Amino acid sequence: MDVFEAIEKRRSVKNFDPNHTIPRQQIDKILSAAILSPTSYNIQNWRFITITNKDLQSKIRQASWNQAQVTDASVVVILCADLVAWKKNPARYWKNAPQEVRDYLVPAIIKSYEGQDQFQRDEAIRSCGMAAQTIMLAAKAMDYDSCPMIGFDPKQVAKLINLPDDHMIAMMITIGKALKPAAPRGGQLPLDEVVVIDHF
Structure with a gap:
């Protein structure tokens, strides 16, 4: 299945x-694709918690307003982010780069994120969003289906x-x-409503 077919399906x-x-x-093959997703400064701040334990899935289902897909799915992937990945040995993110690149980027990482709590959270959401799409497309390419979810209590799930x-x-x-197949698409907006050329 090529990428355009995976996107469509x-x-x-x-x-x-x-x-x-x-x-x-x-599962590892899907997540091996996910870790190729882009992150700012290559900080790779996403963390993927894979849940296949049925007892734990049941508890997460209760924290997800009893949505059946949480327990019926083969695996639940919880996309988390390490908000301070930027300061945890940042040189490792550029270990294969030339020394002059490392000398420039590693201090730049610290300068960009230090003391910037909102920016750290924004990066977490951006990074996880890009990885999520990679996961769903990789799953589809392997003939699996998926459902992205925000319908859960994050505090309860965090404890679990x-x-x-x-x-x-x-x-x-x-x-x-x-x-069974998903319901027909609800209705995609035409390109001329969502694409702006040069400026509004």
Whole structure:
């Protein structure tokens, strides 16, 4: 399946086969694609918590307003971000770059993020958003379906996964085998309503 076909066929599916299991190797293949997603300064601040334990999925379902896709999906991926990834040995993000590149970028990372709490959160959401789309397209290319979710109590879910204090949850994605197709698209706006050429 090429990328344009995956984009076209990716839909938010909520009815999954609860008996289907995705092998760990295939979950890792999806996440191996996700870590190629871009992040500012290559800080790779996303963290992917994969939930396949049915007891834990049940608890997360209760924190997700009892949405069935949380327990019926083969895996729940909770996309989190380390808000202070920028200061955790930032030289490692450019370890393969020439020395002059490292000498420039590593101090620039610290200068950009230090003391900028809102910017750290903005970057977390941007990074996780780009990774989320990669995850959903990779899943679709492997003939799985997915559903991005923000319908949950982040504080409750954070407790269930022992989220560190310096991390935040951006969203969840459920992945599995669809029991039935998604409903028809609700109605995409035409390009001339959403594309602005040069300026408003």
